[in-house]
Amino acid sequence: MEPLRILGISPETIADGYGLRYAIYFAGCAHRCPGCHNPQSHDPHGGEALDEALFERICRQIAGNPLLDGVTLSGGDPLLRPDAMAAFLRRLKERTGADIWCYTGYTLEECLAHPLRRECLRWIDTLVDGPYVEALRDLSLPFRGSANQRIIDIGALHLFDAS
Template sequence: MKIIKIFKETISDGFGFRYSIYFSGCTHYCEGCHNHDTWKGDIGRALDEEYMDEIVEEINSNYMLDGITLSGGDPFFNPAELLEFLKEIKARTHKNIWSYTGYTFETLLKDPTMRECLDYIDVLVDGKFQKADYDPDLYFRGSSNQRIIDIRESLENDQIITLEF
């Protein structure tokens, strides 16, 4: 897994004051993507133990953070590595986690590793960015087809529960 950039304090990638991590790699190739240089997955800094320790320290030392956001590329580009990252970051920070993905929630449920990742994510913004559905007035998403899903509520109720702003 490679990380292309980190925003240590942002209000653009989810509700509240967030620490956003952008991963390299994506197979969705959305027209109009604002991070198309991440598609190949070959740029950025490899996520090793030392880098993970740095990230955790930055998160835990900032008392103002409301949570962590994962974006990219697509964090689900390497689902097995994402799962290990999620387990560790959740255990070591206990923060609320949002994740963006070009996959739909329904697709993630069908893959055992991707499904297990959802156990560590609180909110999911799902679906490919669609240039034709772009709307600059939407909160926390780029196109109207994308959904902001409360993962815990959705899994508990066996139906998609979206958040509206």
């Protein structure tokens, strides 16, 4: 499995979800939405490989900041490589217990229909879904750029409740 690649980290941001968040920006996006605010993130080979040392540094930084309300994954598209992302999300959630937001150009319905993306949802608390649509651009919307994008509380859907 090819490692995930990270373009950047913002240890404290209020622009990527509710509260003070630790944001991780991943390389690679297949959507290539016209008007994308981060086109340099499209290259899946950009940035730095997420190795064990970088993972440990991320976990230490998250644990070391008691003011954080959670972690946000953005990019690119964090769900471009769902096999590697599912493993990362599981480890991150188990290590930090952080509230996790994830921005993706895939819709919730597309994620549910894809077994590996569905597995990613198990570890995500809030999904901001859907491609950026320039014709639906709306700067008044909190935490998203176009009116088709939704902020979805994954826990409220009870997708993974024990039967």
